[in-house]
Amino acid sequence: MSRGPELPEARGELSAGVVAALATGRSGAWPAPEAVARAEPLGEDCQLALYLLYELHYRGFAGVPDEREWDPAALGLRVAAEERFLAALRAGVPGGDRVARALDALLVEPAGDDPASVSHFLARQGELWQLREYAAVRSVYHLKEADPHAWVLPRLTGRAKAAMVAIEFDEFGAGRAERAHARLFAELMADLDLDADYGRQLDAAPGAALATVNLMSLFGLRRALRGALVGHFAAVEITSSPGSRRLADALRRVGAGPAAERFYEEHVEADAVHEQLVRREVVAGLLADEPELAADVVFGIDATGLVEDALARHLLGAWRAGQSALRRPPAPARAPEAVA
Numbered sequence: 200m201s202r203g204p205e206l207p208e209a210r211g212e213l214s215a216g217v218v219a220a221l222a223t224g225r226s227g228a229w230p231a232p233e234a235v236a237r238a239e240p241l242g243e244d245c246q247l248a249l250y251l252l253y254e255l256h257y258r259g260f261a262g263v264p265d266e267r268e269w270d271p272a273a274l275g276l277r278v279a280a281e282e283r284f285l286a287a288l289r290a291g292v293p294g295g296d297r298v299a300r301a302l303d304a305l306l307v308e309p310a311g312d313d314p315a316s317v318s319h320f321l322a323r324q325g326e327l328w329q330l331r332e333y334a335a336v337r338s339v340y341h342l343k344e345a346d347p348h349a350w351v352l353p354r355l356t357g358r359a360k361a362a363m364v365a366i367e368f369d370e371f372g373a374g375r376a377e378r379a380h381a382r383l384f385a386e387l388m389a390d391l392d393l394d395a396d397y398g399r400q401l402d403a404a405p406g407a408a409l410a411t412v413n414l415m416s417l418f419g420l421r422r423a424l425r426g427a428l429v430g431h432f433a434a435v436e437i438t439s440s441p442g443s444r445r446l447a448d449a450l451r452r453v454g455a456g457p458a459a460e461r462f463y464e465e466h467v468e469a470d471a472v473h474e475q476l477v478r479r480e481v482v483a484g485l486l487a488d489e490p491e492l493a494a495d496v497v498f499g500i501d502a503t504g505l506v507e508d509a510l511a512r513h514l515l516g517a518w519r520a521g522q523s524a525l526r527r528p529p530a531p532a533r534a535p536e537a538v539a
Contacts, residue, residue: 203258204398206251210406211244212237217251217276221263229272235279240287241509243406245280250339250401250409252277253416257343258397281417288414292501296493298486301430301500302478305437317511320518322445327453329518331391334384334459335400335529336408336514340415341384341462342397345370347415348432354425358484362476366436369473383462390456394530403525407510414506418499426492429485430499436473443467 209215216230372379418428
């Protein structure tokens with residue numbers, strides 16, 4: 200039986216059916232295929248349903264038997280929902296196979312007044328409450344940081360595999376649990392008085408944030424999309440360093456605390472090195488072995504931009520209107536239990 204996080208509240212017909220099936224353990228409770236067809240592929244309901252189904256391959260949920268990971272009905276529903284998600288992603292990006300051009304575009308920094316630049320906004324005028332919301336939103340990604348990318352390792356060879364392992368080694372703390380990036384992000388959340396337990400901010404996170412995580416799971420679980428996962432990895436590593444610098448500055452400006460600053464300061468230095476490795480060894484090594492995956496690499500880069508831009512529009516639209524970007528207030532840090 201899993202000891203993972205509690206099941207979240209549903210956000211529509213599809214996710215309600217998934218929650219019910221997981222909570223009751225009855226295979227007959229799974230939603231009908233028509234519920235998938237009615238759900239907006241990038242909307243709250245479909246993205247939560249996908250997140251729940253993908254999470255069975257990570258830590259699962261409290262009270263849900265581990266065996267549900269391979270429930271045929273759950274797998275069939277997941278495939279149906281992710282096919283709609285995948286179709287929406289493909290329809291939303293231009294396509295192409297010019298990998299060098301796509302990678303070069305990632306190095307172009309957005310202007311400071313770019314409406315899609317969350318890190319510029321937070322560095323320039325972000326308030327503490329907005330940085331807390333950003334941390335709560337990003338926790339659904341960063342508390343499992345590097346895990347989805349690890350699925351690509353057995354699917355790579357030679358240079359690409361060696362370099363990917365080297366980067367993942369850093370992401371997981373280079374052999375030191377206290378330096379793992381997911382652990383550093385949990386400490387950032389503690390400095391911001393947020394509950395840093397895995398999955399505790401799920402109900403607060405908007406569907407656009409879930410889509411950024413579901414994208415990694417989609418690419419990671421499908422061997423046919425290994426090139427897209429490498430493209431996603433490249434997009435994350437190449438764009439991380441400058442954005443992390445701005446976020447570290449923002450947290451320092453509002454007095455968020457040393458652990459809050461440390462997470463992003465770590466990424467400024469580490470990802471500047473990773474940028475070169477991922478481009479020259481992971482991507483180049485993959486394409487030397489499998490040049491036919493060039494279009495998939497570009498798709499992974501472009502799809503990452505698509506979902507990240509959607510999340511940025513959601514966050515900035517709310518914040519510029521003086522409103523919360525969350526679905527509910529973030530879960531605060533829990534008081535330490537008294538020792539008898």
